[in-house]
Amino acid sequence: MDRVALRGLRARGHHGVFQHEREEGQTFVVDLVLGLDTAPAAASGDLTHTVHYGVVAEETVAVVTGEPVDLIETLAQRIADQCLKHEVVQEVEVTVHKPEAPITVPFDDVTITINRRRP
Numbered sequence: 001m002d003r004v005a006l007r008g009l010r011a012r013g014h015h016g017v018f019q020h021e022r023e024e025g026q027t028f029v030v031d032l033v034l035g036l037d038t039a040p041a042a043a044s045g046d047l048t049h050t051v052h053y054g055v056v057a058e059e060t061v062a063v064v065t066g067e068p069v070d071l072i073e074t075l076a077q078r079i080a081d082q083c084l085k086h087e088v089v090q091e092v093e094v095t096v097h098k099p100e101a102p103i104t105v106p107f108d109d110v111t112i113t114i115n116r117r118r119p
Contacts (some may be wrong), residue, residue, distance in 0.1 A: 001090065002038040004050075007031045009057055011064035017076055018102055026100040028064050028075070032056065034083060035091035035117070051086050058085075071095045072112045080116040091117035 009030040014022050034051055041050035047066045059082050069075050076096045084094040101110040 002036040004034045004036065004038070004053055005032065006034075006053055006057055006060075009060050009064075011061040013064045013066075013075070014068040015064075015070070015072065015098075016068075016102070017070045021102065022068055025091050026098070028072075029097035029099065030060055030069075030079060031093075031097070032060065032079070032083065032097040034086075034089050035093075036088045049088070055104065056086065057084060070109040070111070072098050073114070076112050076114045077116075078114060084116060084118060091115065 010027055012025050013028045014025040015028070016022060017105045029054070034056070036051055038050055041047070060079050063078050063082055064075065069078070076094045079096070080092050083089055083094070093113060095111050095113040098110045099108070101107070103110070
């Protein structure tokens, strides 16, 4: 399985369990690793034989800026579901970073990483 990776996609979302997170919003960062066979695209030079990562990036940002959810686990699942709508994508690893999480001690980042694949 070949991999196409998008790292550091940033968008402002209103996700979280606390009211201030929903009202004020915060920046979320998303990393994606898409698993697919790139051989057909490499042989043909045809974009339709691979995944258009620009479109995937836009769709991911739309999920982050879209309907709020309580948990970043849910957000990661929604992003994975969107990625798997692309027929050539067989599996996806999604990491959602929440660097502004409401934690009372010093920290660098909070992340969730999920792996999903077609049945």
